[in-house]
Amino acid sequence: MSHKGILTDVTRCIGCASCVTACREANDTGSPVPTPWQPDVNELSATRWTTLDRLPGGRFVRRQCRHCLEPACASACPVGALQKAPDGAVIYDSARCMGCRYCMMACPFAIPRYSWDTAVPYVRKCVLCHDRIARGEATEPACTEACPVEATIFGDREALLAEAKRRIAEKPDLYVDRVWGEHEAGGTGILNISDVDIPLPATVPTDPLPERTMKVLRTVPAVFVGVGAAMVSLRWLIGRRDRLRAEAASGDGHTEAPATDEKENH
Ligand code: SF4
Ligand code: SF4
Numbered sequence: 001m002s003h004k005g006i007l008t009d010v011t012r013c014i015g016c017a018s019c020v021t022a023c024r025e026a027n028d029t030g031s032p033v034p035t036p037w038q039p040d041v042n043e044l045s046a047t048r049w050t051t052l053d054r055l056p057g058g059r060f061v062r063r064q065c066r067h068c069l070e071p072a073c074a075s076a077c078p079v080g081a082l083q084k085a086p087d088g089a090v091i092y093d094s095a096r097c098m099g100c101r102y103c104m105m106a107c108p109f110a111i112p113r114y115s116w117d118t119a120v121p122y123v124r125k126c127v128l129c130h131d132r133i134a135r136g137e138a139t140e141p142a143c144t145e146a147c148p149v150e151a152t153i154f155g156d157r158e159a160l161l162a163e164a165k166r167r168i169a170e171k172p173d174l175y176v177d178r179v180w181g182e183h184e185a186g187g188t189g190i191l192n193i194s195d196v197d198i199p200l201p202a203t204v205p206t207d208p209l210p211e212r213t214m215k216v217l218r219t220v221p222a223v224f225v226g227v228g229a230a231m232v233s234l235r236w237l238i239g240r241r242d243r244l245r246a247e248a249a250s251g252d253g254h255t256e257a258p259a260t261d262e263k264e265n266h
């Protein structure tokens, strides 16, 4: 199955927020209310899985989970509550989630939110309307379906990437020569093109984050323990060899091994 994605063209977006409303209604998230820990209801929250950011020149850009090709959130989750689905959506299984929130720390885009005000809190973020589409209730996400000007469209990521490049090539004087999401964090399912810069968090790398960090973090302790054990074994073997040589040289069976070896082998 091909990787699905969303292409948003900032030059076409009119900032109507129909995408935001449609997401809330389709996913029954409830309405955001100001809280002491998040007074801004326009910010992403457990009840707002997509939002709009203002850009220079009166532009807007959508912000939501970017459905990374190699999602750091899923790599960080110790119980597999976040997983990459065959269609590319990064989906969430609340029954598996143990609430550790490692995913929130791992996401370079700072996307997942936690439903702090519920009795049993869950991690919340856009899931690319995966379940609704899989159940046949929709053929595309609610947000893209709701957009009145097709500023945000759903499709195969490769086709969307080609369309993004086609638009840039067609109007090089209009667009910044960049498809946001083509390479960031190893590539994402959410793509943007724009005529103004779209700032990303400084934590967003251009190579896959799981490769760069999570695998390293996971293998360091094993490597450390393995190397440590190997070094101890090596020192023991060298010490034993030295003692045997000393015995052979003295011919009396008395061990002449250096004191340092004895000390280090204990
Ligand atoms: S944007 Fe964050 S939450 Fe979404 S898939 Fe990437 S790492 Fe996971
Ligand atoms: S894809 Fe679905 S869950 Fe994600 S922002 Fe759009 S409507 Fe919301």
Ligand code: SF4
Pocket: 008, 012, 013, 014, 015, 016, 017, 018, 019, 020, 052, 060, 062, 146, 147, 148, 149, 150, 151, 152
């Ligand atoms: S519905 Fe379309 S035009 Fe309106 S804010 Fe969302 S992306 Fe922009």
